[in-house]
Amino acid sequence: MGYSINYRKGMVGETTGNWEEPYHKLPSLLQAMQLYFPDFIWKLSKQPAYQGDVLDERNVLFKRLFWTFKPCIDDFAHCKSIVQVDGTFLYGKYKGTLLVVVAQDGRQHNSHCL
Structure with missing residues (x-):
């Protein structure tokens, strides 16, 4: 059931110079996942x-994306009450912040969810 892509395919915007194309393909990629x-x-x-x-009715802009796997959500109930949220700023053509949540379960194992 595994599916993998090579690094070059994952970097569509960087290799083609077209940074808008990956955003248009994002919904299809998420549905495939x-x-x-x-x-x-x-x-x-x-x-x-x-x-x-003036509103440009022909275009919309990417605002944010949340993704996770259901086991991460289910396991969150079993984590300690200490949760670390960290972020990094995105630089370049597109600005924003990438956030990461890290918690620890009852057996002292870290649980990472994006």
Whole structure:
């Protein structure tokens, strides 16, 4: 059931110079992940695009993506009350923040969820 892509395919925007193309392909990629992994959960948010103060009805912008696997959500109930949230800022053409949540279960094992 494994599926893997090579590094070059994963870096579509960098290799082609087209940074918009991967964002247009994102919903299809997420749906394919859910097909192969039924416990894969995702939520993609978009926002309206503007040219100055005028709404551009032909385009929408990527806003945020949340993804995880259902076992991460289920296991969260068994984690200690100490949860670490960390983030890093994205630089370059697209700005934003990448957040990571780390918790520890009752057996002292770290549980990482994005």
